[in-house]
Amino acid sequence: METIAKEYADKLPKKLIDEINEHLPKGASQAKIRKVFEAVQKEYESAKISPGECVGLIAAESIGEPGTQMTLNTFHFAGVAEMNVTVGLPRIIEILDGRKELKNSMMEIYLKKPYSEGKNLKELALQIKETTLSHIATEFTINIADLTIEVGLDKQKMKDLGITPAMVIASITKQVKGFNVKEKDGGISVKTKSKDESLNEAYKAKERLKDIHVKGILGIRQVLPLKRGDEYLIITAGSNLGDVLQLEQVDAHRTTTSDIYEIQNVLGIEAARQAIINEVAKVIDSQGLNVDIRHIMLVADGMTVSGEMRGITRYGVVSEKSSVLARASFETPIKHLINAALTGEVDRLTSVVENVMINQPVPIGTGLPGLVSKQKK
Amino acid sequence: MAEVYLNSKFVGYADDPREYVRKLRETRRAGALGQSVSVAYDPRADRVEVEAARGRAQRPLIVVKDGKPLLAERHIRQLEKNEISWSDLVKEGVVEYLDAAEEENATVAFFENEVAAETTHLEIMPLDILGYCTSLVPYGNFNQSTRLNAGSKNQKQALGLYAANYAVRMDMDVNVMHHAQKPIVETIMHDICNYDSHPAGQNVVIAIMSYKGYNMEDSIILNGGSIQRGFGRSTYYRPAIAEELRYSGGLMDEVCIPDKEVKGYKSEKDYRYLEEDGIISQEAKVKEGDVIIGKTSPPRFLSSMEDYNLATSTRRESSIGLKHGEEGIVDFVLITENEEGNKLVQVRLRDQRIPEIGDKFTSRHGQKGVAGLIVPQADMPFSASGIVPDIIFSPHGIPSRMTIAHLIEMLGGKVGSLSGRYINGTTFDAEPEEKLRKELQSLGFRENGVETMYNGQTGEEYQAKIYIGNMYYLKLKHMVANKIHSRARGPIQLLTRQPTEGRAKEGGLRLGEMEKDTFIAHGASLLLKERFDSDKTVVPVCEGCGIIAIKDDHKNRTYCPVCGDGVEVNFIEVSYAFKLMLDEFKSLGLYPKLELTSKY
Incomplete structure (x- = not known):
């Protein structure tokens, strides 16, 4: 056994050899083991892609064709205001373009044990949800006489959210400088420290106050606690992976976001690659379509090889192409041509598009092999 | 107090909107208001809309009063005897027209036996919710x-x-x-x-x-x-029209059998059906290429010296003939004048179409x-x-x-x-x-x-x-005979040297972007090249500057417009479209230099 395995060490991947080891019955004869290895190697070789097979184009066709059948619906959560999810073709485009600003980003927050059974679920959800001053305020008024801004507070809401006026004052003084903040008749009064303030500036300050972040995690606009199977989890609209993972109740292994850029920043490029694969596969599955995962993996690889995520756009992956003509044939040709002329770029005609243009055989499939001759000395 | 709007403009208040609307409608039925005036009350917005503007669709209904349609046996008998007409019923207030807004206030019964106490109108016929053609569908x-x-x-x-x-009509393209x-x-x-x-x-x-x-x-x-x-x-009729146009300088077209000297003369065979006046004889069986109306036009440009010398003989051939794939029998010939007094010849061709x-x-x-x-x-x-x-x-x-x-x-x-x-x-x-x-x-x-x-x-x-x-x-009028199309070789475009487009021009069937991709996906690289060979050319390229050189077949020499004579020039095979692209680069002020290496 051991000797045969060694023989095949450079012919088969280690994982396959280990798997054979695992499944072989104890005490199998040498001849039988050899037969097994031979059969496995034959299968392995036939599963390999032949040289010259244009995997990229096949991946493009395999994702593109089902894409034409996808619907343009956005999906709404029943009963939750302003909580909708981009699905279908728009979502795929969003992912593959590598957009930084998502239309509807969302998170799935998984929880650690007692919490995943429903403990303090509502409190936790409220703790995560971003609360700004305007959420808990009843009114903002400007006292014209002494140019103070008075903020009325909703007691009930504050109680529900566990916010005290002192906390509000603290967050205001922390986030905007140069103001005297005082509690006044159950509300808050804000006055500038500078002597010569105009009404106009007071108005600007009032608008700024509305966005003061009081509690929760920045960017999480909505929360929706949910029971999936036996487990409770929280779905959010808006995303902030870094801060959510800081929470001790959160299961950091499974919590994800739809914002792939955030994943790249928090968890690194390999995680971003996996996220692209997962997200695209999720959309395709949800539409009842069937695309082999390897096509998606190829696209994700292409987007992340450089170590930084690049979208499949003229600014991203396409701008990396080595051929001028290939770049020019995809959007903004004149820009590419002029820049190429300025730097005196040379097109070696090594890929498909350029060769189609000048009517030469494309170096793929049957066009790839050439004759190599021994030179006479 | 409901607001009253006339043509969407506020005009006043009505204390009792329902009564107000009822009265308005009564006056309309009595004939004091025009039939095109519509009155609607919207109880939710509490406003009365009186509309008299043009462009609203209205439809007629029989008025029902106190649970009884106003259209009585008497009317039907009179209608049958032609004593009264539709407009009399409208005048009498038996039939009225409702627009979309007023329809909201109406309770319309479909059939007479469905008329109830609250019914306000009766459908004249259930069929009238359908249009002309839809009414022709049975069941x-x-x-x-x-x-x-x-x-x-x-x-x-x-x-x-x-x-x-x-x-006796000269319709285009009819069956x-x-x-x-x-x-x-x-x-x-x-x-x-x-x-x-x-x-x-x-x-x-x-x-x-x-x-x-x-x-x-x-x-x-x-x-x-x-x-x-x-x-x-069925029979398919197709006309051919020719006109004797007048040009500046007193020159004009002439319908005739063209002379052999005429520029662009086809062949004697093509003109064989023409009578002496240059128009085809009736009941002639024509096929593609045959001339139906012979016509010559004056030369296009008179300015050059050549034309002065040979002025009379350089008329152009401009006959009307049958296009590729067309055939038929000459059915009808009409010679007349158009509005400008020019001679106008119309020929109608007929073609029997047996289902295929x-x-x-x-x-x-x-x-x-x-x-x-x-x-x-x-x-x-x-x-x-x-x-x-x-x-x-x-x-x-x-x-x-x-x-x-x-x-x-x-x-x-x-x-x-x-x-x-x-x-x-x-x-x-x-x-x-x-x-x-x-x-x-x-x-x-x-x-x-x-x-x-x-x-x-x-x-x-x-x-x-x-x-x-x-x-x-x-x-249906879509018959294969009018649509069938195929091409192996044929006309090409002047600019791009690629095949023309469309059946009328005997065009090629385009192998488009996505079709190209399938060739690549199969790795059929050489087949792909062959498919796109339609505009392949051989161009001389200067080895010195990498720009397309010139080959002069008369003097049998090659030279480069930049480097001049005595430079090595090699020939390469590219698509003509690529040669055009190089030209466009040059017009952009870019220098597309071709670096040639030997393939072998």
């Missing part, structure tokens, strides 16, 4: 609405007797059906619009069954015998299909009584489209043709299906319309009973 209330839309759209494309004076019939299953609309004076289809026997797969995916099987007997035969594979047919229920096979009558299935269907229609067309009326029409057609009468199939008001079934049974057939059928080729009985009946079939 329309048994169809899905989308099929009614499709059905009425199809009927507009049907061949028929489009105008009784077609023989006339040879033996058009009135449908057996008709609607009241067929009577109202005098359908038998301009019919557009034929009554045929149709069986719903499959036949060797030649009627799958909406295709139909035609009986060759029926076609020989005249089913679906690829012609499009339809029933009146949006069940269009293309002829997939023409079967000799001897091979067609036949029924126990010896009836051979004219058309075999696939059963798969029925379940998903839910055109029940298609099935009922077949039943009705069968009863009608057996008992020799027309069947009333008016939507909402037709002869009930049960009655037709009973009558069919009393005529000695199975009540549900199915019959035992036999295979026409083997004589064996089919296991399944086949649903067979008569229905009205239409031939």
Whole structure:
């Protein structure tokens, strides 16, 4: 056994050899083991892609064709205001373009044990949800006489959210400088420290106050606690992976976001690659379509090889192409041509598009092999 | 206090809006207000809208007062005797027109027996919710609405007797059906619009069954015998027009047999049908390339010296001939003058169109299909009584489209043709299906319309009973003869040297971007190159500067426009489009330098 395995060490991947080891019955004869290895190697070789097979184009066709059948619906959560999810073709485009600003980003927050059974679920959800001053305020008024801004507070809401006026004052003084903040008749009064303030500036300050972040995690606009199977989890609209993972109740292994850029920043490029694969596969599955995962993996690889995520756009992956003509044939040709002329770029005609243009055989499939001759000395 | 708006402009308040609206309507019915004035009260917004603006759609309804329609027996009798007309009913306030807003206030009964205490109007006829063409679909209330839309759209494309004076008209691109019939299953609309004076289809026997797969995916099987007997035969008319235009300098076109000296003279054979006046003789059978109207034009540019010298002999040939793939018989020749007093010649060609594979047919229920096979009558299935269907229609067309009326029409057609009468199939008001079934049974057939059928080729009985009946079939104007197109070699465009586009120009069939991708996906690299060879050229390239050089065949030398003589020039094979692109680069101010290396 051991000797045969060694023989095949450079012919088969280690994982396959280990798997054979695992499944072989104890005490199998040498001849039988050899037969097994031979059969496995034959299968392995036939599963390999032949040289010259244009995997990229096949991946493009395999994702593109089902894409034409996808619907343009956005999906709404029943009963939750302003909580909708981009699905279908728009979502795929969003992912593959590598957009930084998502239309509807969302998170799935998984929880650690007692919490995943429903403990303090509502409190936790409220703790995560971003609360700004305007959420808990009843009114903002400007006292014209002494140019103070008075903020009325909703007691009930504050109680529900566990916010005290002192906390509000603290967050205001922390986030905007140069103001005297005082509690006044159950509300808050804000006055500038500078002597010569105009009404106009007071108005600007009032608008700024509305966005003061009081509690929760920045960017999480909505929360929706949910029971999936036996487990409770929280779905959010808006995303902030870094801060959510800081929470001790959160299961950091499974919590994800739809914002792939955030994943790249928090968890690194390999995680971003996996996220692209997962997200695209999720959309395709949800539409009842069937695309082999390897096509998606190829696209994700292409987007992340450089170590930084690049979208499949003229600014991203396409701008990396080595051929001028290939770049020019995809959007903004004149820009590419002029820049190429300025730097005196040379097109070696090594890929498909350029060769189609000048009517030469494309170096793929049957066009790839050439004759190599021994030179006479 | 409701706000009152006249033509969407505020004009005042009404204390009791309902009473106010009622009074306004009374005055209108009495004739004091125009019929086109509509009054509507919206209780939710509490406002009265009086509209008299133009451009609103209105529809007529019979007024109901105190649970009784105002249209009485008396009116109908007077109408029948032509003593009163429609406008009298409107004047009298028996019929009034409602617009969309006023309709919201009305409670409309569909039939007279549905009139209740709160009813305000009665529908004149349920059929009037449908338009002209949709009313021509029998048993329309048994169809899905989308099929009614499709059905009425199809009927507009049907061949028929489009105008009784077609023989003396010079219409472009028209068809006339040879033996058009009135449908057996008709609607009241067929009577109202005098359908038998301009019919557009034929009554045929149709069986719903499959036949060797030649009627799958909406295709139909035609009986060759029926076609020989005249089913679906039509004539296609196409005119050719020539005009003697006047040009500056007193020159003008001339309709004549062109001289041999004329520039662009075709060949004597092409002009063989022309009479002395340069116009083709009637009843001449013409094929592609034949000249119909001979015409010459003055030379295009008179400025150059050459033309002065040979002025008289350099007229251009500008005859009207038949284009690629066209043929026909000269039907009618007309010589007249146009508005400017120029001589105008119109020739009408006629072409008999016998149904062939690829012609499009339809029933009146949006069940269009293309002829997939023409079967000799001897091979067609036949029924126990010896009836051979004219058309075999696939059963798969029925379940998903839910055109029940298609099935009922077949039943009705069968009863009608057996008992020799027309069947009333008016939507909402037709002869009930049960009655037709009973009558069919009393005529000695199975009540549900199915019959035992036999295979026409083997004589064996089919296991399944086949649903067979008569229905009205239409031939649509889309015929393969007008659309068939193929090309191996042919004309190319001047600029790009690529094949022309479109049937009219005998164009190539484009192998587009996505088709190209499939070639690449298969790795068929050399096949791909061959496909795109249509514009390949050999260009000389200067080895010095990498720019396209010049080859002078007269002096048999090659030189480079930049480096001059004495530079090595090599020839490369590229697509002409690439050569054009290099030229465009140069016009952008870019220097596209080709670096040549030997392939071997």
